[in-house]
Amino acid sequence: MQVISADQAAQLVHDGDTILIGGSGSGHAIPESLIEAVERRFLASAQPRGITSLHPVGLGDRDQRGVAHFGHPGLLKRIVCGTVVDAPSVAAMAARDEIEAYTLPQGALSQLMREIAGGRPGLMTHVGLHTFVDPRISGGKQSAKCQEDLVELVEFRGQEWLFYKPFHIDVAFLRGTTADEDGNISMEDEAIFGEMLSMAQATRRCGGVVIVQVKRLAQRGALPGKTVKIPGMLVDAVVVEPKQWQTYQTDHDPAFAGQMRIPLGSFPQLPLDERKIVARRCALELRDGAVCNVGSGICTGIGIVAAEEKLLDRIILTNEQGLTGGAPANGLDAGAARNYWAMIDQPYQFDFYDGGGLDIAFLSAVEVDARGSVNISRFAGRVVGIGGFVNISQNAKKMVFGGTFTAGGLKIQTGDGTLKILNEGKHSKFVNELEQTSYSGPYGLQRGQVMVLVTERAVFHNTADGLELVEIAPGIDLQRDILDQMAFRPRIATNLHTMDERLFRAAPMDIAGEMLPQGPRHHPRVAALAGARA
Numbered sequence: 001m002q003v004i005s006a007d008q009a010a011q012l013v014h015d016g017d018t019i020l021i022g023g024s025g026s027g028h029a030i031p032e033s034l035i036e037a038v039e040r041r042f043l044a045s046a047q048p049r050g051i052t053s054l055h056p057v058g059l060g061d062r063d064q065r066g067v068a069h070f071g072h073p074g075l076l077k078r079i080v081c082g083t084v085v086d087a088p089s090v091a092a093m094a095a096r097d098e099i100e101a102y103t104l105p106q107g108a109l110s111q112l113m114r115e116i117a118g119g120r121p122g123l124m125t126h127v128g129l130h131t132f133v134d135p136r137i138s139g140g141k142q143s144a145k146c147q148e149d150l151v152e153l154v155e156f157r158g159q160e161w162l163f164y165k166p167f168h169i170d171v172a173f174l175r176g177t178t179a180d181e182d183g184n185i186s187m188e189d190e191a192i193f194g195e196m197l198s199m200a201q202a203t204r205r206c207g208g209v210v211i212v213q214v215k216r217l218a219q220r221g222a223l224p225g226k227t228v229k230i231p232g233m234l235v236d237a238v239v240v241e242p243k244q245w246q247t248y249q250t251d252h253d254p255a256f257a258g259q260m261r262i263p264l265g266s267f268p269q270l271p272l273d274e275r276k277i278v279a280r281r282c283a284l285e286l287r288d289g290a291v292c293n294v295g296s297g298i299c300t301g302i303g304i305v306a307a308e309e310k311l312l313d314r315i316i317l318t319n320e321q322g323l324t325g326g327a328p329a330n331g332l333d334a335g336a337a338r339n340y341w342a343m344i345d346q347p348y349q350f351d352f353y354d355g356g357g358l359d360i361a362f363l364s365a366v367e368v369d370a371r372g373s374v375n376i377s378r379f380a381g382r383v384v385g386i387g388g389f390v391n392i393s394q395n396a397k398k399m400v401f402g403g404t405f406t407a408g409g410l411k412i413q414t415g416d417g418t419l420k421i422l423n424e425g426k427h428s429k430f431v432n433e434l435e436q437t438s439y440s441g442p443y444g445l446q447r448g449q450v451m452v453l454v455t456e457r458a459v460f461h462n463t464a465d466g467l468e469l470v471e472i473a474p475g476i477d478l479q480r481d482i483l484d485q486m487a488f489r490p491r492i493a494t495n496l497h498t499m500d501e502r503l504f505r506a507a508p509m510d511i512a513g514e515m516l517p518q519g520p521r522h523h524p525r526v527a528a529l530a531g532a533r534a
């Protein structure tokens with residue numbers, strides 16, 4: 001192992017290379033200094049050219065950091081990732097068809113790292129069927145330049161599967177906290193583990209170069225073996241960046257690193273607006289003991305609402321980055337969590353999700369059609385991507401989508417137990433035809449999944465006959481505020497309910513005593529043993 005500078009690391013990237021990059025979202029374990037150095041070299045020398053950027057999660061602050069540094073003509077040939085929305089310059093290049101852009105399920109890409117590491121032919125999974133990732137639709141392609149099929153439809157033992165092809169990796173940019181003199185890497189200050197080990201193994205399997213950015217160096221033998229996340233035998237070079245932040249927003253939060261737990265009263269509070277109303281109504285779907293996922297966007301408020309309502313210790317919130325328990329963070333810190341029980345590698349979290357381990361999942365919705373299908377991946381001329389959305393939405397037992405009824409200038413008045421629309425949003429979310437299918441309502445029903453759609457003024461269920469309106473906010477006019485804002489007419493429940501007025505008051509809802517049980521959490525054999533002892 002050698003200690004080198006970030007600029008020296010950038011010299012190791014050749015024209016046409018595939019760079020595998022670790023980290024997640026808004027700075028979580030992202031090797032920012034290495035990415036910056038590649039941009040710096042390109043601007044100075046026009047090299048390297050035609051690289052492929054490969055990373056399971058979107059990387060960036062939705063401004064100029066992360067893989068936005070690759071947003072220069074000639075530098076980037078192809079990007080393969082979960083989302084591109086975090087890097088606006090690259091997303092714009094994809095929308096203009098200047099690069100090859102593929103957005104594939106975050107979980108599939110994460111698990112694919114292990115398959116590459118093990119020398120297996122690729123990843124076979126049901127995740128992505130009947131969505132835009134399915135090659136019968138578009139195969140995850142987000143630009144016309146994309147000609148290669150990265151996903152194949154296969155049949156095995158009479159069942160349809162998707163096969164995700166492996167990649168050849170030339171260089172890996174990874175991140176940890178501390179490196180010792182032998183190149184062993186620990187991640188004690190990081191907010192996530194991601195799939196750093198699998199990425200290092202996959203790169204080594206391909207004969208590529210593994211470069212790890214860290215905050216500090218330690219003496220040989222100083223790191224306890226249990227804290228080492230990437231063994232030194234997998235590391236070729238280390239770059240030290242002492243000013244490395246935990247996320248793009250937070251220098252260091254010991255709660256994100258799992259070094260302390262904070263009182264529930266210390267969690268941030270949300271203002272009473274349309275986003276909090278949605279998060280609150282979603283929280284009414286919680287069940288005592290339920291294992292849940294809370295996605296990015298509007299649904300990150302559910303953890304904060306749960307803390308405010310003193311429900312956090314009665315449910316199990318998880319996120320796809322590998323955190324279990326506690327409360328997922330929001331804003332630019334989304335992907336981290338506080339007071340969590342466990343931090344595991346991301347591929348294993350997706351194994352749990354894909355296997356149906358989630359009782360309830362909460363995700364955002366941007367476009368919805370009459371059949372209960374949802375789009376979040378491409379709309380209004382913007383390429384966004386899919387993240388972990390497909391893994392989560394296809395496999396949770398109950399799927400709760402959240403979002404405002406309209407977008408672009410929506411203003412409301414509330415606080416007295418009613419809701420009034422002061423200014424309607426310019427964009428309707430209820431459309432006749434989705435630009436892309438990120439979630440298939442009919443496929444969800446076929447798999448026996450319950451689907452609920454929550455907005456600030458109405459709640460819908462998906463049925464065999466399509467979306468059905470089941471709740472309406474107090475103060476809202478059915479025709480003017482709901483039906484006139486939809487491109488299609490939903491079914492209307494014969495027993496249409498009024499949404500709980502507590503959703504529209506500033507005080508806590510005090511719902512802790514009303515939570516219903518999710519159901520028995522113990523295996524029947526264990527439950528029988530307990531009964532016999534009694």
